[in-house]
Amino acid sequence: MDIPDEAVIEIMARAAGLGRAWEQFRGDVVAAACQVASQRPALAAVQPADDPWPPMRVAEDRRR
Amino acid sequence: MSAPHWQSANELAALIRTGQLKSVELVEVLLARIAKLDPSVNAFIRCDAEEARRAALAADAEIADGRYRGPLHGIPVGIKDVIDVQGLPTTCHSKVRLDHVAAEDATAVARLRQAGAIILGKLSTHEFALGGPSFDLPFPPARNPWNADHHPGGSSSGSGAGLAAGFFPLALGTDTGGSVRNPASMCGVVGLKPTYGLVSRRGVFPLAYTLDHVGPMARSVADIALLLDIIAGHDPADVSSVTGTGTKGANAKGSYGHMLDKGVANLRIGYVRHFHETDMPADPAVAQALDRVAEAMAGEGAKIVEARLPDLNAFSSVNRIILQAEAWAIHAPWLRERPQDYGASGRRRLLAGAFLTAEDYVMAQRRRATMIAAVEAVMGEVDLLLTASAMDPACRIDDEATLQRTYPRQARTPFNVTGHPAIAMMAGLSADGLPLSVQFVGRHFDEATVLRAAAAWERIGGWQDRHPPAFA
Numbered sequence: 441m442d443i444p445d446e447a448v449i450e451i452m453a454r455a456a457g458l459g460r461a462w463e464q465f466r467g468d469v470v471a472a473a474c475q476v477a478s479q480r481p482a483l484a485a486v487q488p489a490d491d492p493w494p495p496m497r498v499a500e501d502r503r504r
Numbered sequence: 505m506s507a508p509h510w511q512s513a514n515e516l517a518a519l520i521r522t523g524q525l526k527s528v529e530l531v532e533v534l535l536a537r538i539a540k541l542d543p544s545v546n547a548f549i550r551c552d553a554e555e556a557r558r559a560a561l562a563a564d565a566e567i568a569d570g571r572y573r574g575p576l577h578g579i580p581v582g583i584k585d586v587i588d589v590q591g592l593p594t595t596c597h598s599k600v601r602l603d604h605v606a607a608e609d610a611t612a613v614a615r616l617r618q619a620g621a622i623i624l625g626k627l628s629t630h631e632f633a634l635g636g637p638s639f640d641l642p643f644p645p646a647r648n649p650w651n652a653d654h655h656p657g658g659s660s661s662g663s664g665a666g667l668a669a670g671f672f673p674l675a676l677g678t679d680t681g682g683s684v685r686n687p688a689s690m691c692g693v694v695g696l697k698p699t700y701g702l703v704s705r706r707g708v709f710p711l712a713y714t715l716d717h718v719g720p721m722a723r724s725v726a727d728i729a730l731l732l733d734i735i736a737g738h739d740p741a742d743v744s745s746v747t748g749t750g751t752k753g754a755n756a757k758g759s760y761g762h763m764l765d766k767g768v769a770n771l772r773i774g775y776v777r778h779f780h781e782t783d784m785p786a787d788p789a790v791a792q793a794l795d796r797v798a799e800a801m802a803g804e805g806a807k808i809v810e811a812r813l814p815d816l817n818a819f820s821s822v823n824r825i826i827l828q829a830e831a832w833a834i835h836a837p838w839l840r841e842r843p844q845d846y847g848a849s850g851r852r853r854l855l856a857g858a859f860l861t862a863e864d865y866v867m868a869q870r871r872r873a874t875m876i877a878a879v880e881a882v883m884g885e886v887d888l889l890l891t892a893s894a895m896d897p898a899c900r901i902d903d904e905a906t907l908q909r910t911y912p913r914q915a916r917t918p919f920n921v922t923g924h925p926a927i928a929m930m931a932g933l934s935a936d937g938l939p940l941s942v943q944f945v946g947r948h949f950d951e952a953t954v955l956r957a958a959a960a961w962e963r964i965g966g967w968q969d970r971h972p973p974a975f976a
Contacts, residue, residue, distance in 0.1 A: 456859075457836070458839065458840060458843075461839060461840070461851075464844060465843055465848075465851060468851050468852040471852050472853070472858070473859045479821050479824055482817045482818055483818060483822065483868070483871060485815045486822070487874060488870035488873075488874060489870050489871070
């Protein structure tokens with residue numbers, strides 16, 4: 441699990457426009473960033489589909 | 505005959521239709537019960553007593569005049585407070601939305617009103633239908649009628665708690681990662697997540713567009729069918745609403761309950777043991793209850809076979825990434841400007857979306873396609889699936905550490921990812937007297953078979969007649 445350090449999290453948070461949240465709720469922001477990093481390994485258990493890429497489908501039936 | 509507050513909507517409808525019970529009498533019984541008992545349950549954010557009385561009087565007048573609309577005429581329904589009811593706030597249980605007032609009914613609510621149902625009020629949820637119970641929101645969290653020191657599940661927490669407490673016979677909930685089926689499981693009632701796109705979400709505050717469902721909740725399977733009959737159907741105002749339901753949906757009369765009495769003889773049921781045995785090992789009482797359900801269904805003539813789906817933890821991760829990304833797209837402006845107006849739990853969960861990458865979201869959607877294909881392949885071999893719903897009975901509502909550990913321990917998210925219809929219902933009681941649960945999952949648009957199996961288990965198990973001791 442690759443958990444970013446707080447300096448990186450602050451840069452990411454401010455880039456996302458979360459400066460106010462960073463100042464007021466730093467612990468919540470850090471917890472959110474760590475939670476995202478921790479959930480990625482579980483995805484390795486499932487390979488992505490080769491096809492189709494999601495999700496663009498023309499709703500042909502709705503125009504009838 | 506049981507007291508009116510424990511009668512099913514189908515039973516009440518028969519009494520109202522024949523004039524043996526007035527809708528206004530029923531509403532007064534329920535309002536008195538709510539006034540007396542809801543302070544210990546907190547199912548309601550707002551009980552709209554005066555409007556309910558007015559609507560009940562109008563329903564009685566119509567029925568007396570020979571203008572009976574059908575089995576929901578005069579029947580009270582509770583509405584989760586992320587769903588718009590015209591003239592009432594849709595607070596989403598959040599300070600962020602306290603000033604909101606709905607300009608019109610959500611499509612599902614409009615269909616209920618058209619059928620003559622009485623809107624009893626707005627029901628507790630987790631903040632924006634996400635996370636768990638919180639004590640830092642503008643309204644207190646709902647509690648579990650089986651033990652008020654324990655949580656009722658969520659996020660449709662008021663819907664589950666209010667049904668279990670006998671406050672109303674029917675409710676609407678929403679389900680993005682299991683939020684109809686969790687409170688149904690914890691409160692010992694019945695909750696159906698329909699096939700994605702079967703029930704309109706117009707007028708429902710979104711959590712995650714590609715995972716959100718509106719679902720019926722009740723104390724009996726027949727009442728779930730009754731409610732689904734009314735709220736299902738195409739809505740051009742919801743871009744995800746399907747135009748047809750294939751050949752396995754409602755019958756020609758629009759009824760999803762047309763197979764409730766057929767039993768399960770000759771149905772092939774795939775028992776997904778690995779979810780609760782190896783992927784997320786369940787409390788032994790839950791595992792034993794699931795085995796009893798499987799044995800009982802086999803005893804009724806069903807063919808039980810082992811079924812294997814992708815790992816439950818992978819389903820959970822895909823659901824979480826898609827949910828967080830889509831929810832972030834909705835909440836980002838508020839989280840930037842007024843983060844202090846969110847509760848701590850909701851804020852922490854919603855902020856996660858800011859740290860996801862475009863790659864995370866797109867790859868999660870591609871993995872989702874793989875998972876849908878895997879479930880569809882299994883569904884080609886069986887008529888439905890039997891799985892765990894919750895891996896544990898409800899813990900104490902004030903035990904934050906256990907809440908954090910147990911809330912994600914569930915097998916509901918796979919079917920938000922894949923869109924298959926899934927119902928959760930009671931499968932027994934723990935040694936501490938808290939409900940245990942089971943989940944049945946069907947093919948896309950095959951709600952009728954899901955309800956058929958659930959009705960069979962309801963008859964065999966007999967749990968629907970059990971009520972929380974403090975509320976009986």
